[in-house]
Amino acid sequence: MTTHPEVEKLLQRCHELGSDPRNTNYAGGNASVKADDVDPVTGQPVELMWVKGSGGDLGTLTEKGLAVLRTDRLRALVDVYPGVDREDEMVAAFDYCLHGKGGAAPSIDTAMHGLVDAAHVDHLHPDAGIALAAAADSQRLTAECFGDRVAWVPWRRPGFQLGLDIAEIKRANPAAIGVILGGHGITAWGDTAEECQAHSLEIIDTAERFIETRGRAEPFGPVVEGRTPLPEAQRRERAAALFPVLRGLASTDRRQIGHYTDSEVILDFVSRERMPELAALGTSCPDHFLRTKVRPMVLDLGPDAPLDAVIARLGELHEQYRAEYRAYYERFATPDSPPMRGADPAIVLVPGVGMFSFGADKQTARVAGEFYVNAVNVMRGAEAVSRYQPIDEGEKFRIEYWELEEAKLRRRPKPKPLATRVALVTGGASGIGLATARRLVAEGACVVVADRDADRARAVAEELGAGAYRAADVAVAAAVDVTDSAAVDAALAEACLAFGGVDLVVNNAGLSISKPLLETTDADWDIQHDVMARGSFLVSRAAARVLVAQAMGGDIIYIASKNGVFAGPNNVAYGAAKADQAHQVRLLAAELGGHRIRVNGINPDGVVRGSGIFSGGWGAQRAAVYGVEESELGSFYAQRTLLKQEVLPEHVAAAVFALTGGDLTHTTGLHIPVDAGVAAAFLR
Template sequence: MTNSAVSELVSRSNRLGGDPRNTNYAGGNTSAKGIETDPVTGQDVELVWVKGSGGDLGTLTASGLAVLRLDRIRALVDVYPGVDREDEMVAAFDYCLHGKGGAAPSIDTAMHGLVGAAHVDHLHPDSGIALATAANGPQLTEKIFGHRVVWLPWRRPGFQLGLDIAAIKESNPQAVGCILGGHGITAWGATSEECERNSLWIIDTAAAYIEANSKPEPFGSVLPGYSALPETERHAKAAAIAAKIRGLASTDRPMVGHYTDSEAVLDFLARAEHPRLADLGTSCPDHFLRTKVKPLVLDLPATATVEEMAARLRELHELYRAEYRAYYGRHATPDSPAMRGADPLIVLVPGVGMFSYGRDKQTARVAGEFYVNAINVMRGAEGLSTYTPIDESEKFRIEYWALEEAKLQRMPQPKPLATRIALVTGAASGIGKAIATRLAAEGACVVVADLDLAKAQGAAQEIGTTDVAIGVRADVSDEAAVQAAVDAAVLAFGGLDLIVNNAGLSLSRSLLDTSVADWDLQHNVMAKGSFLVSRAAAQVLIDQGLGGDLVYVSSKNSVFAGPNNVAYGAVKADQAHQVRLLAAELGEYGVKVNGINPDGVVQGSGIFSSGWGANRAAVYGVEEKDLGAFYANRTLLKREVLPEHCANAVFALVGPDLTHTTGLHVPVDAGVAAAFLR
């Protein structure tokens, strides 16, 4: 029976978790009970398989299940010390585990183990939470579902909640589930199919009732000047203000951002009731653990200028931090965990959209998704009644729960470049691709910029999901195109921290054979292009106030005079001096500017494969296939330089060790004495 029970549970979980109408990312849990042979005694033992702590229903696999003995879970009832000490019961679950491996049991394990049904679902659907947060939720529950669904007043997740739901199931044999006040729903069934059917019936019935009975404008009338801006104007304003907001949200610790301008968000912010509702905060624990108890809301119309918005946001940010510290002070006890930071995780800008923040892109994106869930909940509750979330004191108990703190402490240490956002030009191949790949491996979010959009997107897909890397088109010689690429980076991840000027090309020609077009092409891409990228990116770095790094991929040719490359050598010298000039200018903003000087990098190089390699091979009198070996043989170390060696140097410059180094050029040439820096 084991394989069947587990397979059905995983399939049910994936179906339920794959539909956002049923539950949010990583929210809720499911379980199944069954019989397995104890390998020690040879006797049958009753087990429960339940989604483990921190997992996601939509992507759950068997390895994400905790497996526990039901006789031992039930025995805990006799030693349960009461609500005041129920946190101790989570550790007791470890003594109920069966077999090797499996996920860590979650706080909701008692709910699944103690409820007298073979299959149990606990979910956070927007429609169910709307009823759970309505002022007359008990009356609505009875009206909508009759005796088939029972109202359970708010109780913090834990062992007592499991006992309460078990008691409801026992005393209400006609019931198929319950509405958990302020929280969500729980449903059960004798089979996996019946349990899933009951869960979906509760969710769909609640949604249909809300749709049919909601008042026309739950959030009130449209405020003059607060309607959504046209898309192009909206995105331009979002890009212009995103870095300023990220700087505020990163006051206590650096954050990655996510921008959302969905219809649900824009409509909410356009309505008269949004300030009141936003101030009430979210209710479901899964929501406010990721969004904080409430967002920061800009109280200006969409028609305000970026400068006006930025100034007001700075004022509101100070007020938000003061209010959050007061909230912590009102509820903290001597044994409460230290305050984790007073900055908002959700910032709402009328007419523009929502900016959400987290320790990485996925966390920031999910925080935004959760606040959209909260908006949907508010709409449903206000449409039928009055939105009434759980008390502030209860929110604090969960936000600063010792168990939640322990979960945070178990998280792996962040990678060296975690929270940093990188833009690498010319990154679809060769040195640029190697740099982008290395930066992402070290924890950065990466924007792969290249003249060829398809190749940029392909390289980004090789690096990781869109939470790690995206591809954008960038003609670095075009001012508008550069600004568009920087804007795309800012809207994708919230800002910028690390920019690598790598885009380049080369034409190997003598002085007399170099045309004005040849000269202009190389200077437009590398000298002008680096200038344009650095200028646009520097504005973001200054707006954020978080420092940052500019890195130029120059060349040994910036200091070494080789034959037949007057345009290329001259433009590389230009780039090299840009490093020095910008290091002097941007230092006051905490921005480091450095460069690397590679020797010829043949393998994987777009430049070498497009004709430069053949030309240089002809200059040196070798076969093109032997050019890499030729370059290696002329170095002191007799080693060929590969793209990965350049990536290593860039990481060294922007990583955690060289924090006091700026204006430096690092040779990556295996030792070319003529290119030694002087």
């Protein structure tokens, strides 16, 4: 079906407005168009409205993300509207106004678009617009800034009544191009897509100039001695050390993924005298506090405080935060309120270091941080020209625990088995490591591709994240030589900075040299033990530090080998190194069990296809030992097994998932053979 030309213009307008964060945030705001189309039943013209549906994003919106409604039926709802006390019932009525099949679910803002007498309507959350909307004297500032060009609407929770209010204000103010919504954002309209977009940008530009020319300097007060930002290297080192602790605290009710922000906006805010009092007021725009919670948790120690003291204080502040959040819930909850969703903070501010934000996945955590940056900008703008005065906590609670928001949460797809898990895979750029990284991402994990080949690791990370809004929300690369303890520690720090910590570590990096005993050199022995025995030890030690700090349990998986059990010819260095790995599994399972860290191993047979080890000379060496062509080595290995099947990287990856996917929660110290049945390697 051909896209309606007005819908094409709407999508273009959405993309242009939504791609600029000064206009609106990710998944924030909406836009619409009303135009005639042909009713396929009657063959007669019918006026329809296309509007961004629930949960969509303006910058990436497609036609499938639009709800399509008949405007005559939508406007007829005015006659059956039961009043503001029952306005939530109107959302269900939107379904009876839909036109055709498919499309997105109508959002709560549908009435704002449908009831306003304009062909094109935008609703946006620009920082400058919200700054005026959240100022103590918002109405006066709006008139002073815009004259009669923009009207003002007092705070009202989004819904049918707000749509009626804006429609009436537009009728009463024919010269107006839009409105400032008290405590919320802006709405603009126009006869054409171009005019509507121009009006939206005019409101934003005018508000920005007004704040810039009229605002006072340093509205957050002076910089406090002892809160100034640490130098970048020290700042990131402190952030990497704190993040697993914070992630563990923020995951008390449900496991979270983290995002770290040390932008200039945040570092300046947390260094200022008035930061604590302003942070305590919370955010104002509903799109902000739905993601950032009613207020952040704020560390009251400076960056020079000892790490142990900071960690202890964070634990105390977390207990206080949870108690205060519970009290907030109990103050405003009614018998029909949804249950409390969790009392942990979504935003943590640490002077001198930055901001840590949390969510059910990396994108949610990152967006929460982005929204808090917007909130800081709003506070600065409001304080520059007036006094920041967000909507009161009772109204925030009504939105946070709104049944319509609860319904939106229920519409989300069921999480994948490894959602909220962070995996680090060594040797992740090829062979078993690559197959494992792909499988873990497919099952919902965030993955750190750790490999000596930095370019290849980056390419794999980009491939793994190709379907995401941002690839780094799914996978990142870490260049690491597992024989170097400093490099290993740095790779774990990168994992912490990227996602907040680590939950699942796959010790896969390896190599092999096939020689008889008398031809095996000291160097042959050392390099194989350095990479596999020492490397696995270093990675497990660094990972255990993070896992213990998080206090959420976790998994360490060793990709060992059937050669750690089976004594084959010309293989003394490799087999001994694999046997070392195999016993590390048992030793660490015994030691780390008290922290709910499970340690298990996988014993593959020779995995020829896709293997960096086999393509690097090991394949030719083993083929020579067995007297077969290298190209036939996989088939040779298959024929000596009980199942007569070749082992592929994907089979090993499946075993990793079996151990970590949630069904084997009480299994540790186990080795799983993935060898198609090699009787000589049976575990005894």
